[in-house]
Amino acid sequence: xxxxxxxxxxTFSVLTDNEPGVAARIIGLFSGRGYNIDxxxxxxxxxxxxxxxxxxxxxxxxxxxxxxxxxxxxxxxSRAVKDLTADGPHLERELALIKVAGKDAKRIEALRLADxxxxxxxxxxxxxxxxxxTGSTEKVxxxxxxxxxxxxxxxxxxxxxxxxRGAKGM
Amino acid sequence: MPTETMxxxxxxxxxxxxxxxxxVFGYPGGAVLPIxxxxxxxxxxxxxxxxxxxxxxxxxxxxxxxxxxTGVVLVTSGPGATNAVTGLTDALMDSIPIVxxxxxxxxxxxxxxxxxxxxxxxxTRPCTKHNYLVKSVNDVSRVVHEAFYVAKSGRPGPVxxxxxxxxxxxQGPYTPPPAAGKEHKxxxxxxxxxxxxxxxxxxxxxxxKKPVFYCGGGVVNxxxxxxxxxxxxxxxxxxPITLTLMGLGAYPASDKQFLGMLGMHGLYEANWAMHDCxxxxxxGARFDDRVTGRLDAFSPKSKKIHVDIDPSSINKNVRVDIxxxxxxxLVLEDMLKAWKAQKAxxxxxxxxxxxxxxxxxxxxxxxxYKPSKETVKPQFALERLYHHIKDKDFYVTTEVGQHQMxxxxxxxxxQPNRWMTSGGLGTMGYGLPAALGVQIAHPDAxxxxxxxxxxxxxxxxxxxxxxxxxxxxxxxxxxNEYMGMVRQWQELLHGGRYAESYMESLPDFVxxxxxxxxxxxxxxxxxxxDGLIREMIKVKKPVIADVRVDKAENCFPMIPSGKAHYxxxxxxxxxxxxxxxxxxxxxxxx
Ligand SMILES: Cc1cc2nc3c(=O)[nH]c(=O)nc-3n(C[C@H](O)[C@H](O)[C@H](O)COP(=O)(O)OP(=O)(O)OC[C@H]3O[C@@H](n4cnc5c(N)ncnc54)[C@H](O)[C@@H]3O)c2cc1C
Ligand SMILES: Cc1ncc(C[n+]2csc(CCOP(=O)(O)OP(=O)(O)O)c2C)c(N)n1
Ligand SMILES: [Mg+2]
Numbered sequence: 001x002x003x004x005x006x007x008x009x010x011t012f013s014v015l016t017d018n019e020p021g022v023a024a025r026i027i028g029l030f031s032g033r034g035y036n037i038d039x040x041x042x043x044x045x046x047x048x049x050x051x052x053x054x055x056x057x058x059x060x061x062x063x064x065x066x067x068x069x070x071x072x073x074x075x076x077x078s079r080a081v082k083d084l085t086a087d088g089p090h091l092e093r094e095l096a097l098i099k100v101a102g103k104d105a106k107r108i109e110a111l112r113l114a115d116x117x118x119x120x121x122x123x124x125x126x127x128x129x130x131x132x133x134t135g136s137t138e139k140v141x142x143x144x145x146x147x148x149x150x151x152x153x154x155x156x157x158x159x160x161x162x163x164x165r166g167a168k169g170m
Numbered sequence: 171m172p173t174e175t176m177x178x179x180x181x182x183x184x185x186x187x188x189x190x191x192x193x194v195f196g197y198p199g200g201a202v203l204p205i206x207x208x209x210x211x212x213x214x215x216x217x218x219x220x221x222x223x224x225x226x227x228x229x230x231x232x233x234x235x236x237x238x239x240t241g242v243v244l245v246t247s248g249p250g251a252t253n254a255v256t257g258l259t260d261a262l263m264d265s266i267p268i269v270x271x272x273x274x275x276x277x278x279x280x281x282x283x284x285x286x287x288x289x290x291x292x293x294t295r296p297c298t299k300h301n302y303l304v305k306s307v308n309d310v311s312r313v314v315h316e317a318f319y320v321a322k323s324g325r326p327g328p329v330x331x332x333x334x335x336x337x338x339x340x341q342g343p344y345t346p347p348p349a350a351g352k353e354h355k356x357x358x359x360x361x362x363x364x365x366x367x368x369x370x371x372x373x374x375x376x377x378x379k380k381p382v383f384y385c386g387g388g389v390v391n392x393x394x395x396x397x398x399x400x401x402x403x404x405x406x407x408x409x410p411i412t413l414t415l416m417g418l419g420a421y422p423a424s425d426k427q428f429l430g431m432l433g434m435h436g437l438y439e440a441n442w443a444m445h446d447c448x449x450x451x452x453x454g455a456r457f458d459d460r461v462t463g464r465l466d467a468f469s470p471k472s473k474k475i476h477v478d479i480d481p482s483s484i485n486k487n488v489r490v491d492i493x494x495x496x497x498x499x500l501v502l503e504d505m506l507k508a509w510k511a512q513k514a515x516x517x518x519x520x521x522x523x524x525x526x527x528x529x530x531x532x533x534x535x536x537x538x539y540k541p542s543k544e545t546v547k548p549q550f551a552l553e554r555l556y557h558h559i560k561d562k563d564f565y566v567t568t569e570v571g572q573h574q575m576x577x578x579x580x581x582x583x584x585q586p587n588r589w590m591t592s593g594g595l596g597t598m599g600y601g602l603p604a605a606l607g608v609q610i611a612h613p614d615a616x617x618x619x620x621x622x623x624x625x626x627x628x629x630x631x632x633x634x635x636x637x638x639x640x641x642x643x644x645x646x647x648x649x650n651e652y653m654g655m656v657r658q659w660q661e662l663l664h665g666g667r668y669a670e671s672y673m674e675s676l677p678d679f680v681x682x683x684x685x686x687x688x689x690x691x692x693x694x695x696x697x698x699x700d701g702l703i704r705e706m707i708k709v710k711k712p713v714i715a716d717v718r719v720d721k722a723e724n725c726f727p728m729i730p731s732g733k734a735h736y737x738x739x740x741x742x743x744x745x746x747x748x749x750x751x752x753x754x755x756x757x758x759x760x
Contacts, residue, residue, distance in 0.1 A: 017355075020303070025295060032296050063485060070482035076300040076320055076357045 199246020201273025227257020232604030248286030263594025299327030324359030387416030388454015569625030599628025732756025
């Protein structure tokens with residue numbers, strides 16, 4: 001496959017004005033132009049300056065990823081766009097809540113594995129636990145895969161939040 | 171000192187006036203009545219009452235494209251706003267600056283499925299450059315100023331301001347236009363090109379053996395100065411230049427360095443020069459599929475320079491070697507400086523050989539058509555039209571179809587802002603309202619809508635607007651009784667099965683003209699054409715000229731969808747009806 005056809009996964013950070021419709025603009029941009037959204041998270045990060053920060057994980061060819069960056073930059077509401085994957089080392093974290101129901105040995109095994117993954121028990125009943133696990137997407141996937149054997153009832157994931165390593169900000 | 175307060179509608183008009191607005195194209199309705207009430211009480215802004223909101227947006231586009239100003243539209247909520255959507259999309263595709271004011275139900279009713287409520291900001295989000303819902307009267311004037319800045323700066327485009335009715339009645343303070351540099355808190359598109367990239371570009375140009383300038387609508391967007399600088403650079407280098415449909419007029423068409431339009435219905439010499447060049451200098455054009463043809467065969471031997479104000483236009487369809495983000499006017503100025511500073515000497519011998527080759531392509535005479543004594547050939551009609559208007563102060567708009575392409579091929583534009591056509595969206599029905607807008611801006615000029623009989627029916631109601639304001643717009647219909655462009659594709663791609671492309675039950679256009687208080691003229695034989703055109707120009711009234719042309723004529727050259735520049739079909743080589751000329755891959759393309 002040539003450079004122009006191979007698809008790769010990139011994580012973008014987008015700083016925007018926190019105003020109504022910004023999320024719709026970004027989602028509309030992706031769906032309208034046929035780009036993928038693997039995950040998207042957003043929250044206000046600076047109430048004084050009225051800024052929100054989006055973290056968007058997407059896949060595309062190099063040309064498409066370049067387009068995505070420029071398309072995000074040209075939104076009138078966008079303040080700064082960073083392709084974290086292209087710009088060097090960065091951190092990615094997500095949080096998941098995982099409800100596991102089971103009895104006896106399965107219950108004990110679930111607790112033991114949670115300990116290995118540094119997952120916290122945030123709710124428990126006689127038949128269930130809710131675990132909170134934080135980490136890279138891979139780590140969360142691995143934890144979920146193991147828990148599948150032990151009776152997962154439901155999962156909620158936040159999607160990725162990310163930023164570059166080192167002293168500099170966006 | 172107490173701050174001045176006014177109601178929302180007054181604030182709006184004050185802000186428009188401070189933005190230099192003298193004309194608004196609109197249509198009233200319940201949600202915008204407070205604005206109409208204020209319009210009634212003043213004299214500085216002229217309101218042009220169209221007959222359908224879609225017409226208002228195209229009229230504003232014609233006004234904007236022919237003046238370089240921002241076009242302003244005013245429509246009511248719900249159906250007023252939804253009728254404007256096609257025009258907004260058209261303006262977005264063709265980078266036309268528009269500010270469209272839409273009425274909205276009062277804020278406390280938003281979301282209640284109120285009477286004539288539509289989610290206007292939701293509907294127009296993908297077809298505007300930006301949009302606003304103004305929820306507080308305190309924001310009205312600030313948002314208006316910002317909207318004008320956004321519509322016009324960087325790559326121009328349409329901006330919608332949605333105004334709930336209660337906001338128009340509420341009292342609030344006026345914010346005057348901000349100082350230069352303070353128009354927006356962060357939106358500041360780059361306009362000055364990177365000096366290093368410009369030097370590299372000029373060095374590459376100086377070494378070129380087969381260069382070509384490929385320029386487009388961006389030069390027109392930038393303004394007449396950019397077109398003058400482009401002309402200077404092209405002259406200085408001695409290179410050939412081709413223009414896109416949107417760029418026509420950015421370089422004088424009668425000059426011998428001009429190769430004509432390129433692309434799907436472009437000239438043989440222009441497309442071959444693009445295919446064979448070794449250096450391509452693209453300025454303010456966006457490598458549209460109508461221009462490139464099959465991408466993997468597009469200009470395979472060239473190094474490419476691309477100047478564009480919108481970084482997302484660069485490397486979108488075609489990879490380029492030297493990208494330069496900036497306004498064409500400013501970049502052209504720097505290119506000229508760099509060319510002079512480097513004392514660049516183009517390779518005279520190579521250029522001579524290149525021009526010799528171009529001369530051979532030109533000799534192919536790709537626009538030739540079979541003249542006829544019995545039927546009016548559309549090309550002939552346009553040649554005659556050009557003959558009669560060329561020394562006049564003229565503006566041309568078009569509808570969409572074969573007539574549009576023939577107009578692009580046969581009419582010559584020596585200046586920018588004289589040619590208004592719907593390129594990106596290809597909106598039938600654009601030409602008549604656009605001509606109306608142009609005539610409002612240039613009351614004494616000769617304004618002609620080159621039309622097809624199918625397209626003209628899409629916004630024919632605007633004849634009534636034309637009558638009301640006594641606009642001497644000339645509608646020059648090349649009436650082939652077919653959706654000619656559709657018929658041509660059916661001939662080429664669908665075995666000559668002309669499904670639904672015949673125009674049944676056409677009105678009598680002469681009587682139709684008279685019904686609208688205009689003059690109706692008809693030509694049926696080649697011998698009638700000159701007389702018709704003379705009369706059309708002479709009468710100081712609107713005219714519908716029904717020119718009955720050859721029903722079977724096709725528009726050539728043509729690069730069928732999915733084909734490369736070198737696979738262009740010429741008129742005299744075209745196959746018989748039904749002969750398959752297009753691959754299956756090409757069939758799925760539009
Ligand atoms: C039936 C039909 C047939 C057609 N056939 C052809 C054909 O044969 N040939 C053809 O050329 N077209 C044809 N078109 C039109 C085509 O679809 C496109 O609209 C056209 O090619 C685009 O022109 P452009 O590249 O000049 O870009 P535009 O759409 O005019 O875009 C302008 C570009 O310049 C940039 N820009 C804007 N302002 C500035 C500035 N100040 N400084 C720098 N850059 C700026 C913009 O970002 C954009 O990239 C046809 C259309 C129809 C309806
Ligand atoms: C609103 C709209 N609907 C449909 C089309 C598709 N279309 C493109 S050209 C054309 C036919 C135009 O016919 P006419 O106006 O008679 O022009 P001609 O090609 O005959 O010169 C059609 C239907 C379009 N461009 N715009
Ligand atoms: Mg027709």
